[in-house]
């Protein structure tokens with residue numbers, strides 16, 4: 163059986179699980195929420211997302227999988243908000259989902275079904291998804307943001323697009339790609355890229371999430387330059403539900 167064929171049955175067989183990686187507010191050290199990250203326990207074992215998400219994209223299976231992810235993440239956020247009322251959930255969108263003309267409708271329906279207020283949801287898109295047709299992207303983002311959800315640009319700094327789009331798009335958060343953090347503070351260039359993104363975000367009134375935060379040095383630098391949120395192994399790797407709840411109990 164090919165990976166694509168196995169993937170086709172994976173949703174119905176309940177082989178997917180979401181892991182959750184905490185996001186921390188640097189100002190007060192509190193957990194503000196999590197990013198949902200998809201895991202596939204296939205019958206041949208765990209398949210990493212880097213291997214199956216491209217196949218899911220090519221086959222169109224990312225649409226049903228993506229819907230499952232969105233609903234699952236929103237329902238989990240609803241549960242966690244009973245105990246942590248400010249809890250936010252970040253969900254990755256794939257290019258195919260972003261191209262759906264009914265995406266805003268779908269997101270609205272899922273929020274309703276999960277009984278989750280829109281402001282508790284952050285949709286993470288990548289630079290590649292927004293550069294093809296800026297006018298169309300502005301429309302899509304407007305209708306999503308009209309619902310009340312937040313929009314972040316994931317892997318920021320790795321795309322090839324012009325910075326001018328940043329002033330035109332309705333956005334909330336830039337997520338600094340983890341590849342830059344890995345070279346901080348050893349590489350001056352990467353350190354300067356991180357500081358430039360922080361300055362850029364401030365001038366555009368955007369929040370910043372630094373990804374791949376692994377060391378105390380990272381935290382100090384980001385704190386000194388008023389980064390908004392951090393995410394990375396320094397705080398926690400992505401965790402299954404029970405472990406995430408354990409993490410929250412010890413943290414808050």
Ligand code: G
Nearest residue numbers: 198199200210211212215231254255256400
């Ligand atoms: O969790 P991990 O670092 O292994 O994820 C690898 C890649 O898979 C990342 O680029 C991440 O954005 C992507 N990914 C993880 N979960 C999802 C998901 O639910 N939907 C989409 N489209 N991509 C995801």
Ligand code: G
Nearest residue numbers: 199254316317374375376393394395396400
């Ligand atoms: O592309 P995206 O930003 O969605 O990818 C998120 C992925 O990055 C997660 O699946 C997670 O496994 C990985 N990740 C998160 N924090 C760290 C970190 O501190 N170091 C490394 N190496 N990977 C991380």
Ligand code: NA
Nearest residue numbers: 197254286316
């Ligand atoms: Na992401």
Ligand code: MN
Nearest residue numbers: 316317339373
């Ligand atoms: Mn990223």
